[in-house]
Amino acid sequence: MGPKVAVLGAGSWxxxxxxxxxxxxxxxxxxxxxxxxxxxxxxAKRNSQYLPGINLPRSIRAxxxxxxxxxxxxxxxxSVPxxxxxxxxxxxxxxxxxxxAPIVxxxxxxxxxxxxxMxxxxEEVLGCDPDRIAVASGPNLALEIAREQPTAAVVxxxxxxxAELIARTASNPYFRTFVNTDVAGTEFGGVLKNLIAVAIGIVDGVGYGENTKASIITRGLVEMTDFAVAYGAQAETMHGLAGLGDLIATxxxxxxxxxxxxxxxGQGYTLQDVVSHMEQTAEGLGSVEPMLKLARAKGVEMPIVQQVKMVLDGTMNPKDIAPHLTTDDDTPQGERTQNGQDDRGGALRRAFQRARDLFRDGGGSARRDRS
Ligand SMILES: NC(=O)c1ccc[n+]([C@@H]2O[C@H](COP(=O)([O-])OP(=O)(O)OC[C@H]3O[C@@H](n4cnc5c(N)ncnc54)[C@H](O)[C@@H]3O)[C@@H](O)[C@H]2O)c1
Ligand SMILES: O=P(O)(O)OC[C@H](O)CO
Structure with missing residues (x-):
């Protein structure tokens, strides 16, 4: 007999x-x-508002x-907003x-x-040991999974x-769950890909094609990696299911x-129109501002997310979003992440600054994950 579990929040996810x-x-x-x-x-073993046409397992109680x-x-x-x-x-x-009980x-x-x-x-509200907390993420569009299409996730x-206990519980023939211990990277991946997905939606709405979208996805991954690494995450998490995987799906x-x-x-509706139109949660809309604030605090440049904010604020025409993929200056820049490139004085300075901050905080990334 499997464990007794509670799922709080009965929306689509x-x-x-x-x-x-x-x-x-x-x-x-x-x-x-x-x-x-x-x-x-x-x-009825149904949730017709959020998962129309899906039959839920007979064993589920609510x-x-x-x-x-x-x-x-x-x-x-x-699983609430x-x-x-x-x-x-x-x-x-x-x-x-x-x-x-672990809280996931x-x-x-x-x-x-x-x-x-989250x-x-x-940790703050429940005052519990971080080792008791887990997060799940990955390329996980609810309706596809509810239709039992094969999917991977990471806890x-x-x-x-x-992580292993939760991954074992959250696995079945159509859902395979991997594990890692990079909590900050796994969570930030899920937040950041939403912001890039909003940018992709905008250029889709404008009518731009695949070059524009591929450029934004690729440079978006660089922004995600720079941000996450600045906050103590591992770059490789951004290239895994919780980063690149989820970025592609979304x-x-x-x-x-x-x-x-x-x-x-991108089609010209205002943010207010969009919010009133959406019946489900689009986390990215509310995350733009706090994420840019966090980016500024660490000196991380996020030109794509910055432009999403300008479209949300109504200060940039959506059709202008793609061409300037940098707000920095017109000097040709290296393609690697701020953390990886060695050809720009600014990047190097920021890397030193981060190393100094880390040293001052007295620890490495695992410790910072718990902050
Ligand atoms: N839908 C997906 O494909 C998906 C996949 C992975 C992660 N997520 C994430 O899961 C979270 C939940 O998203 P969702 O897709 O289920 O949203 P949703 O809009 O489909 O449903 C949200 C649910 O939360 C309920 N709710 C809102 N406030 C509440 C409160 N204070 N107490 C209890 N219930 C409350 C709502 O009534 C609704 O049932 C979001 O952070 C989202 O980013 C969603
Ligand atoms: O519908 P979204 O944009 O909230 O994305 C759902 C999931 O996060 C995809 O992994």
């Missing part, structure tokens, strides 16, 4: 992940805020009572204090006010044991809400 877990043998109880949604999942969902749970998965994560977590404090974030956003990653918000935790798919939001902006 929470429900799909509940199915992944149940199809891997776990005993799943979903928590939905709305009683009628909990009732539909529990009785409730709108949080305490009932987490009672006796050996693992707890959280990042802007509501803190509020949802506060309700979890009493039951979590009574258990030692399925979310791909940062907290707008603080710029904190694992950091979990990360500062404790390899926790930038290519019309199923992506971030890509869709960008496309509408």
């Amino acid at each position: 929470g429900t799909t992940f509940g199915k992944v877990l149940a199809d891997g043998g776990a005993r799943v109880t979903m928590w939905a805020r709305r009683p009628e949604q909990a009732h539909e999942i529990d009785e 409730t709108h009572r949080l305490a009932k969902a987490v009672e006796g749970a050996e693992q707890i998965y959280l 990042s802007k509501t994560a803190r509020e949802a977590l506060k309700q979890l404090r009493p039951p979590v204090a009574r258990s030692d 974030s399925l979310m791909k956003g940062v907290e707008k006010r603080s710029g904190m990653r 694992s950091q918000v979990i 990360s935790s500062t404790s390899r044991e926790t 930038c290519q798919s019309p199923l992506s809400r971030n890509n869709t939001a960008g496309r509408l902006l």
Whole structure:
């Protein structure tokens, strides 16, 4: 018999992940805020609003009572929009204090006010040991997985044991989960690819073709890597499932809400129009500002994300987004990342600055992951 698990949040990803877990043998109880949604999942084994046409496993249970969902749970998965994560977590404090169940974030956003990653918000609100926290990410478009199309994902935790436990539970014949211990890289990959997917949507909406998109994806990966490495992540994580893998899926798919939001902006709709049109969460729209703030704090240049912000603010015509892939200056620049290139004084200076910051903080990347 598989572990008893709770999945909190019954939108498209929470429900799909509940199915992944149940199809891997776990005993799943979903928590939905709305009683009628909990009732539909529990009785009809359907979530018609978020996963139309999908039959959920017969074993899945659902409730709108949080305490009932987490009672006796050996693992707890959280899948709400990042802007509501803190509020949802506060309700979890009493039951979590009574258990030692790992807490797994399925979310791909940062907290707008603080710029904190979701694992950091979990650690702060629940006050639990980081080794008990895991995050899941990767090229994971919910509807494709709900249709049981073969997919890979990655689970990360500062404790390899926790990551392996969650990866074993979140695996089934159509869903294969890998592990790593680079929590910051895994989370930032999921946040950053959303921003690049918005850019791709914008140029799609304008009507530009594959050269423009390939240029943005490739240079976008450089921005993602520079940012993540500046925050103590490993560059190789950005080239794995949580980085490049997810970047490809999100930038290519019309199923992506971030890509869709960008496309509408590129077609000339305002941000306000787009937000009111979207029925599901497009995390990228709310992440642009906090991520640029974090980038500035480390001296990381993110010209593509900066241009996305200008389109969101209405200060740049979407059709102008692609040609200037740098906001720096007109000097030809090396193609490698800021961290890798040795042909620009600025990059070298920043690398020294980061090394000095790291040294001053007294530790390497693993330690910084826990901050
Ligand atoms: N959909 C995907 O393909 C996918 C894949 C991977 C990761 N994610 C990430 O998963 C997270 C959730 O996204 P989603 O796609 O399920 O969004 P969604 O818009 O489909 O659903 C969000 C759900 O959260 C519920 N909710 C909102 N605030 C809540 C609160 N305070 N308490 C309880 N429930 C609340 C909503 O009622 C809704 O059921 C996001 O961070 C997203 O980036 C989504
Ligand atoms: O629909 P999106 O844009 O939130 O993307 C969903 C997943 O994150 C893809 O991995």
